[in-house]
Amino acid sequence: MAHPFSFGTLCAQPSADPRTTRPHQLPIYATSSFAFEGLPExxxxxxxxxxxxxxxxxxxxxxxxxxxxxxxxxxxxxxGKATAYLLSSGMAAISTLCLALLKPGEKILIPNNLYGGTNELFAKILTPMGYQAVIGNLREEAALRRQLQADPSIKMVYFETPANPTLSCIDLQMAADAARQAGAYAVVDNTFATPYLQQPFLYGAHFVVHSTTKYLNGHGNSTSGAIVGLDEALMKEKVFPALKLIGTNCSPWDAWLLENGMKTLELRMERHCSNAMQIARWLEGQPEVAKVHYPGLESHEDHQLAKKQMCAFGGVVSFELKGGAAAGQRFVSGLQLCSLAPTMGDVDTLVMHPASMSHLRVPPEQRRAAGITDGMIRLSIGIESPQDLIADLKNGLGRVAKGRRI
Known part of the structure; x- marks a missing residue:
């Protein structure tokens, strides 16, 4: 039977969906818009x-x-249940949430050791728009409550725990309670821990944000972010309109890649944590290492707090080399297995020198005050054999030792 349409029309029209049974895996809806059966619909x-x-x-x-x-x-x-939205990146999640919840003239209280990109967002984009970020002490309850009481214009308390890259921790219950009582939103970046290791809502947080590019995806093949909230009405009435109108939404392709990554999240996090603990303990015994930062170590100042609010301690280990910036650069140049890359949470091990990468644009005095020294190295421990990783780290430390002898 002859088709009633011409060649060009057939090319342009959508293909008929031949599906008669439900697909086993989530399909990618690669469409910009959706068609209706008629105007009433x-x-x-x-x-x-x-x-x-x-x-x-x-x-x-x-x-x-x-x-x-x-x-x-x-x-x-x-x-109860939470509501979540996917966005184009973790930075899109943070900026969209701030613009959705805050008015110009209102302030965001932050610690001094945030991820460098978040610092830049607050300092260079949001502050000129009237959303001022102020640094406070979120680790001590009395100091936090005093600052919140003294400045009613603080309407959001924003923090990471563990922090990037120092891995210092903030008491979720304490900070969330203080924010609530002051009439401010408590927002937690849960990227490092993931909901497998830590659930901020259990401790009173209003919102959780993620760079889902990292551990939730786990394979380094897409970029996306998430905003999660418990107040469904607030999410739908304030957060969603901001996402929709600013246009910070995720793409279906990136969402699909994230879906595939999350299938193995529990298994990956268990191996990340196991490897990280073994490597952190090994690093503590190395002569070129001045200090190791890992919440799983008894030597970490927040070890007991991390034990209380996390079920394990994550896959990131940071450590300080005795030789400062020069030692850090020599270390990364001596590695072969570990990749030098400005991200973390992948299945393979990634290394970064924060002073010359993620925190390069943070003023040096602010960076050092936050504990990010010139010789600090951040390791995102992958799921490889820990013996192979230790052998590679030995190569890097050997390059440091050789440089100190010259």
């Missing part, structure tokens, strides 16, 4: 009277399915 979906999809910036089945999984993981042990 379109009107009902646009008005919100009927659930449905309109345009992928407003929502997409692939993206929403993955966001729902992250929300379920973060609220697994809670009576």
């Amino acid at each position: 379109g009107m009902q979906v646009f008005s919100g009277d009927q659930p449905g999809y309109l345009y992928s910036r407003f929502g997409n089945p692939t993206i929403d399915a993955v966001a729902a999984k992250i929300a379920a993981l973060e609220s697994l042990n809670l009576a």
Whole structure:
């Protein structure tokens, strides 16, 4: 039977969906928009009277399915459920949340040891727009409460725990309680721990953000971020409109890659943590190492706190070399197995020199005050054989020792 349409029309029209059974794996809905059966359906979906999809910036089945999984993981042990949105990156998650919740003139209270990119966002983008970030002591309850009480314009308390790259920890319960009582939002970056190791909502946090590029994905093949909140109305009425109108949404492809990565999250985190503990203990005995930062070590100042609010201690180990910046540069040049890369959370081991990479644009005095010394090295421990990793680290330390003898 002859087809009623011409060649060009057939090319341009969407192909018919031949599916008769449900797919086993989540499909990628690679479409910018969604078609309606007729105008009445379109009107009902646009008005919100009927659930449905309109345009992928407003929502997409692939993206929403993955966001729902992250929300379920973060609220697994809670009576209520969380709501999550996927965004184009972790930085998109942080900036969108701040713009959604805060008004110009309101302040964000932060510790002095945030990830360098977050520091830059607050200092160079949000502060000129009127959203001032102020540094405070989030580790001591009395100091935190005094600062919140003295400045009612502080409407958000934002922090990482463990912090990047010092791995210092903040008491989630204490900080969240202080923020709530002051009428401020408590926002926790849970990228390093993931919901497998730590669930900030159990301790009273209002919002959790992730760079899902890191451990949740785990394979270094996509970029995305997440905002998770317990107040569904607040998420839908404030956070979602900001995401939709600023256009910081995730792509279906990146969401699908994230979905595949999360399938092995528990298994990967167990190996990351096991390897990291073994390597941290080994580094403590090396003569070229001045100090090792890992919450799993009894020598870490926040070891007991980490034990209280984490079920294991993560896959990142930082350490300080005795020779400063020169030693750090010699160390990374002596590695063969570990890759020099400005990210973390992948299945293979990654190394970074924060003073010349992630925190290069942070003022040196602020960086050093935060404990990020010129000789600090951050290791994102992968799932390789720990013996192979230690052998490679020996090569790097050998290069440091040789340089000190010259």
